[in-house]
Amino acid sequence: MGSWPPEVKGTTSRFKRPLGKYKIIKRANCNNCGLCVKLCPCGVYKFIGKKVMPLREYRCIGFSCEGSEHYCVAQCPEKALMVIKNPTIEALGDYRWTSDLILSTWYQAETGNPPDYMEYKIGNSGGGFDRLRFSFEFENQNFSLKEDVSTTIDLNRRNDGRPQVTISVPWYGGGMSFGSVSLTTMLARAKACMEWNTFTCTGEGGYPEALIPYKDHVITQVATGLFGVREETIKRARIVEFKYAQGAKPGLGGHLLGDKVTPDVARMRESVPGISLFSPFPFHSVYSVEDHKKHVDWIKEINPKALISVKVSTPVDVDMVAIGSYYAGAHIIHLDGSYGGTGAAPDIAKKNIAMPIELAIPKVHRFLLEEGVRDEMVIIASGGIRTAYDIAKAIALGADGVVIGTAELVALECTRCGNCERGRGCPRGIATTDMELSSMVELEWATQRISNLFHSWYLQLIDILRRLGMHSITELVGKTDCLFYIDKWSENG
């Protein structure tokens, strides 16, 4: 690990015309005087030779600039400039990931800081995280020094003789298999997670050898399909994750549709190229909590140093599932809520099966408290964690940390178009193993974008903790009195 926190390097979009909230129209009467180049604090305009171009119009802050001295539209001596709302923005985003959230995630991936002219904390889903707010009652007290605030969490609290695993930020990367995403995407995630002293996860598609240099920061998954699970991959991992279920498609195994099963993917999974893979559900070897224990013991036997994480989705009895995993000997109970990301899932399952993570966390947290085992278990939440504020809220609701997925992909300029599952896969080269498409993403660039996003999140978490008068993220766990819930919809609350 180098300096802390890892350094931000400005990493701009790979596209010629990145999307922004506004568009600038430059009329033909522009005489290229260059006043706008000098004026604009966002660096929207650049000279190309002798010509002025709004090359970085995506950074334009639009009408909020109106009235200021650097408002290019008013200042232009030739009145050649016009700012309009970008009509394409309405075609970007949805209730959960609004266009503002996507654009602000891009901004953070580029600059390493949160933007100040966009909503980067909440989406527009009208429930859960989007209606929870922090009440910063300690606002007027002395803030703790930034350097004194810790975001570190321990992942082994069982005192069972297995090694302690500590991560420096309260999040790690969720399972995304080779096949569902490209090798470049996997590597970029692993490299960024190594820099931030946290983890990424192989998902259920096997452990590509290219990941071995980062093995201390790679969780490997044992999922129902057992694709690519080998003794040496289990032995390599510091954390092994059992995937019982996945929030986006609870009660269904993983899906990888035929076109995405390229020869490389098939080799890794020991399957046939071009044939769709549907992992079974549930584990054919587990029908009871005793079987579950046998499962956990099996991995513990193969790798005496590994921690065990159990990933489950959020049924009515999720609290019972969590206590079952405790007695089976798991270190981490990983709750995956129903609104999380996925490479492919039936829409009916995404929307309707099992409960959102916001409702499951407090249920499990309280139950483990009542059972007297909360201190020994690590609760990790995932499934719709989009922002630094979501992370903090999940922890305040009772989780120790979170798992993220979609946000990392958005940092790589995913638009959430949802076409990951079909044909050759992602049109932006992220969630695909198609040679031509995946060459659109460059490893260095992708690593830095993810790292920059983490940097911005880190700053925000420190800021939240300081404003709450706390010194450590562990103090926030289950502190629901820091939160309030907006019963009625409020636009700016």
Next chain:
Amino acid sequence: MPKYHINVKPAPPRFLPPGKYVLIDREEGCLGCKYCVKKLCPYGVYNKREFDSIQLRDTIDYYCRNCLYCVEACPGGTITLMVNPTYLEIGDSYWKPEIITKIWRQAETGMISVSGAGYRGPFAGSGFDDMWTDMSEIVRPTRDGIHGREYISTDIEIGRKLSYLAFDAQGKLASSTPPLIEIPIPMLFSLPGWGKWGKPVLLSMAKAAKTLNTLFIIPLAQFTKELHPYIDNLGIYIDSLEELSALPKDVKIIEIPYNLSQNFQVIKTSHPQTIVMIKIPLSPEAKQRSLTLTKNGAEVFHFSADDHGLEFAEKPRFIKDIIKDIHLSLVDEGTRDEVTVLVSGGIAMAEHVAKTTICGADGVILDQVLMVALECRLCKDCLQGIPCPIDIENIEPDWGAQRLINLMNAWRDQLLEVLGAMGMRDVRRLRGEMGRAIFYKDVLNEAFASIKRK
């Protein structure tokens, strides 16, 4: 029993469905790049595009997958994707454009909709959107994908069931067993309460009902000779007792409105082997009516709400909430298992079937959704005497039937997803299983109990 299987065949739309967005391409600003981004479209939509001169529409918006690649990659910034106003105009506040286009897609392909990335909608909502169904992590029968080796049954029975059998002194069966029909999907067909549909539509529905082996309820006034070959899969609705004599001989189900229910015994006497279904509009009185009728021997109820799933009342409740109430009252009376409860109104998506069942229905009767499958846009211009913009009166019945069959396959598959996730192998077990559902308000109040509200 052999595995039930639905044969799907693509049934492409006759009219291009409006795209959610429209691509707009400004010519000025084009730099004339050698490798234009349009050539690099991952879906090749620029190569595939055609202009339909009849509909005056470019197919590009139908093919475009909204990935925004060209918008961001064009160095001249000449391409814009905009919300399509025509798309927003389809349907209404309940039958939203997303629902309607999803129905079209399923009717075309017969496939359930699968997508990448997470859920995109609101956290929760009203009506069917204030509940989630359950799943089970480990303790459940295994299965290998939804079409696996272990069969999940979606059969339901329609008719009255006896709570017990009586025997005479000689030990002979003394109870007479009422007629019972078993259908392989918990979905029946009927016509919406509005609109002019024409013979090809009726034929499409009858053909689909026959292929699927379900039932199509049709008013006697619309029954014609052409429909006679489908009689085994028809139920006939009559408005008055006089119509009784005009019924075709071998009809399997007679549906009567509530106001004829006092004549139930009369009808049963003349048609002892025909199931008589009583249609009760959902209103505050519906519960008491159904309790009384059940005591008096009723066999099947058809509870109908309006097209938005709402009760006919001043402060209407939503269909699933009323059904819950009625179901639980019948359970309290100890008579729930004697009658079959079918419901209609506002059933627009496969998940609605599962949720209605959880709230206590045995099955659903589909109406408006079937018209949407036949490309109806719910403009209701026909009510004003304006010609149907998609000429629904003149569809090809085989095509129409295939669209309905495709939709039913997609819906059944989704029902299997829900059942499978819960570890159930029979849809009949889902009925009234409210403990296997998560109701938003309850779980919110429980989970956020310690959080201040503002």
